[in-house]
Amino acid sequence: MTFRWTFLALALSSAPLIASPNYGIAAKNNQDPVFIEKCDVYQQAQKEGDLETLKSFVDQVWFEGSKAKRAEQALLKKAARFEQRVSKAGNYIVIEKRLSDKTQDNFAEVLINWTNGDKFSSNDGCVFEKIKDSELWRIHL
DSSP, X not given: OHHHHHHHHHHHHHHHHHSOOSSSEEOSSTTOTHHHHHHHHHHHHHHHTOHHHHHTTSOGGGGSTTHHHHHHHHXXXXXXXXXXXXXXXXXXXXXXXXXXXXSOTTEEEEEEEEXXXXXXXXXXXXXXXXXXXXXXXXXXX
């Protein structure tokens, strides 16, 4: 019984360490599949106007003091533009989602091609860049 409780406590306390952050992303190189996953999370947050998730992609210094309100408004404005474009497209289908192999080593680019049939198609994606003096990455807004 003690073993079970110890294991449960250990598992719960290490869960935050296992979770991957959205700012300061660990990746092997600019072809790591984690960028596609993070792009999906970011775009879903934009579609839903999920401010907390959007904020998790940005260095938290932007949400301290007097800058916080402006930073939040900028994120929500960008999300609203994305949501408007996606809703205009209607029911769309992703044709292709891949990492670009034509980027510099300190950038990763997720390329997404999608369509809603004959009427509308678009290219979209996300760009990530290595954080200066670090091995971690962030989304380029």
